Amino acid sequence: xxxxxxxxxxxxxxxxxxxxxxxxxxxxxxxxxxxxxxxxxxxxxxxxxxxxxxxxxxxxxxxxxxxxxxxxxxxxxxxxxxxxxxxxxxxxxxxxxxxxxxxxxxxxxxxxxxxxxxxxxxxxxxxxxxxxxxxxxxxxxxxxxxxxxxxxxxxxxxxxxxxxxxxxxxxxxxxxxxxxxxxxxxxxxxxxxxxxxxxxxxxxxxxxxxxxxxxxxxxxxxxxxxxxxxxxxxxxxxxxxxxxxxxxxxxxxxxxxxxxxxxxxxxxxxxxxxxxxxxxxxxxxxxxxxxxxxxxxxxxxxxxxxxxxxxxxxxxxxxxxxxxxxxxxxxxxxxxxxxxxxxxxxxxxxxxxxxxxxxxxxxxxxxxxxxxxxxxxxxxxxxxxxxxxxxxxxxxxxxxxxxxxxxxxxxxxxxxxxxxxxxxxxxxxxxxxxxxxxxxxxxxxxxxxxxxxxxxxx
Amino acid sequence: xxxxxxxxxxxxxxxxxxxxxxxxxxxxxxxxxxxxxxxxxxxxxxxxxxxxxxxxxxxxxxxxxxxxxxxxxxxxxxxxxxxxxxxxxxxxxxxxxxxxxxxxxxxxxxxxxxxxxxxxxxxxxxxxxxxxxxxxxxxxxxxxxxxxxxxxxxxxxxxxxxxxxxxxxxxxxxxxxxxxxxxxxxxxxxxxxxxxxxxxxxxxxxxxxxxxxxxxxxxxxxxxxxxxxxxx
Numbered sequence: 071x072x073x074x075x076x077x078x079x080x081x082x083x084x085x086x087x088x089x090x091x092x093x094x095x096x097x098x099x100x101x102x103x104x105x106x107x108x109x110x111x112x113x114x115x116x117x118x119x120x121x122x123x124x125x126x127x128x129x130x131x132x133x134x135x136x137x138x139x140x141x142x143x144x145x146x147x148x149x150x151x152x153x154x155x156x157x158x159x160x161x162x163x164x165x166x167x168x169x170x171x172x173x174x175x176x177x178x179x180x181x182x183x184x185x186x187x188x189x190x191x192x193x194x195x196x197x198x199x200x201x202x203x204x205x206x207x208x209x210x211x212x213x214x215x216x217x218x219x220x221x222x223x224x225x226x227x228x229x230x231x232x233x234x235x236x237x238x239x240x241x242x243x244x245x246x247x248x249x250x251x252x253x254x255x256x257x258x259x260x261x262x263x264x265x266x267x268x269x270x271x272x273x274x275x276x277x278x279x280x281x282x283x284x285x286x287x288x289x290x291x292x293x294x295x296x297x298x299x300x301x302x303x304x305x306x307x308x309x310x311x312x313x314x315x316x317x318x319x320x321x322x323x324x325x326x327x328x329x330x331x332x333x334x335x336x337x338x339x340x341x342x343x344x345x346x347x348x349x350x351x352x353x354x355x356x357x358x359x360x361x362x363x364x365x366x367x368x369x370x371x372x373x374x375x376x377x378x379x380x381x382x383x384x385x386x387x388x389x390x391x392x393x394x395x396x397x398x399x400x401x402x403x404x405x406x407x408x409x410x411x412x413x414x415x416x417x418x419x420x421x422x423x424x425x426x427x428x429x430x431x432x433x434x435x436x437x438x439x440x441x442x443x444x445x446x447x448x449x450x451x452x453x454x455x456x457x458x459x460x461x462x463x464x465x466x467x468x469x470x471x472x473x474x475x476x477x478x479x480x481x482x483x484x485x486x487x488x489x490x491x492x493x494x495x496x497x498x499x500x501x502x503x504x505x506x507x508x509x510x511x512x513x514x515x516x517x518x519x520x521x522x523x524x525x526x527x528x
Numbered sequence: 529x530x531x532x533x534x535x536x537x538x539x540x541x542x543x544x545x546x547x548x549x550x551x552x553x554x555x556x557x558x559x560x561x562x563x564x565x566x567x568x569x570x571x572x573x574x575x576x577x578x579x580x581x582x583x584x585x586x587x588x589x590x591x592x593x594x595x596x597x598x599x600x601x602x603x604x605x606x607x608x609x610x611x612x613x614x615x616x617x618x619x620x621x622x623x624x625x626x627x628x629x630x631x632x633x634x635x636x637x638x639x640x641x642x643x644x645x646x647x648x649x650x651x652x653x654x655x656x657x658x659x660x661x662x663x664x665x666x667x668x669x670x671x672x673x674x675x676x677x678x679x680x681x682x683x684x685x686x687x688x689x690x691x692x693x694x695x696x697x698x699x700x701x702x703x704x705x706x707x708x709x710x711x712x713x714x715x716x717x718x719x720x721x722x723x724x725x726x727x728x729x730x731x732x733x734x735x736x737x738x739x740x741x742x743x744x745x746x747x748x749x750x751x752x753x754x755x756x757x758x759x760x
Contacts, residue, residue: 413679447714462714
């Protein structure tokens, strides 16, 4: 069995006639679907063996949805131990089904999968991880015993046993259905789906009851059956009325528990983040309280990091020009401890030419932070025709022409770099401060040409 | 929590120098309030303080200050924060000016509080000198635009100038755009005036016009833009 090649996991297919068992089995075994179906029907004619097999698979094999969901839920386990803990022994088997473990064709392997993550319903009996299998086995053994006893000539009151068995079976199916519905709620299924689950439950119950009644009333007339049906519906209604408060309470408890778990998860995440960042920084600040420069730098870096975390936008893809400029500003802030304020208007995806712009801007920011003193203002504007960056400081200023030729900073890293990439740089300095203006026009060709142009440069 | 300053406006104006600017500080952090009080210049008198929406509305109505330094995120009321204070003090908006203060740089906070009637927006990291200058500017009826706010305006209104020179609310004129750009680049009003060869008064006029457009523009995109732009 272990040498079998990797097969698709045995799950009930969505392409179903009754419950998707045949399609799932065919998919798993690699046989044509209609062959499996015909085989099942033939087996069903052979003393009902097919029916029993079908029912068994129906009960034991999860649907593909459930299977996928269960696998997807696995990673969340450390945060929500109450969900995943009971699944732990079975988990190793089912997570491996997709990639590693060769999946045995025997349906018995699907058993633990199904029971494992059932949730708290089963986890209340942690000593009995295979409770359902044992129950089922006991039931089958009982049935077999009865059959054998009948063969041996012992008189078994089948007239009473069959209705009892039918009712028990119906109840079991209803309960399983209920459990499934509940789990569907737990893993954020849509409301419509839940309603569908309840409808199925109701329909199943009605069918079971009707069947039982017809069976019990035997050869009775239609009139009698109708009367009995009416009476049973009335009884069912009464039972529902009695059980409704209990059911509602159960549901509400479940909702509360779920909300609580979500809150706890969020709280844990926030606490973890604050511990890793803010608390560490506060501790550092207390130790460095004497050094004003360090304190400002730490506070500034922490503020930036916290802001990024608080206002992060999950949908926003990285790799934009404004992100690049902000990252460069953060680097300069960390290196020199001067505040660098970035204001950006418009944005675009970063190409290699923009990389040159960011590098030049970074060099300008470094100069501004080093010589300017005070806050450095960076303004990025991305228009249709060009991207512009302005870096302004309030330092004493300098004469760009008097910069010695051996000072590469301004001449090479800023002006030269911009010129090489088809842009322009200007430095305006006065005693009130210095502003570096960088402009990188978008070439007339569309973005593709931009890209190749940028690649050709280095 | 309210602590009206001992001197009345009449008593203060007898000091001989021009009447001091009376401000009310609205912030739920007492530490920040006292720090701000210490930072403000001597000619700015703190007439009252408040820590919640209800307190703020009451203190502002009682004190009728020149300027209210208003924290955007404030407990109390119906959860609307600074905007609720502005709404509650609507009858005073003609005489009392509001300057919004916040640690948040989020566009929706900035734009919503400006549209509720604030005449400026500064972040709490602002220095004492700068906040004093901003208070005086707001008291004089002008608007205070930080580089970040100017950036938001440019982003929201677009960087293309209005075609016609009429009083269109949804677009900025070419001159207003120039002023906004320079402010976004970190220029002071004085530097903007020098750069554009216009007077500081003209710069202030342009900035006030932009503020008016920001407050009155019915551009539905503006609110949506602010809500969508959840980044810094």
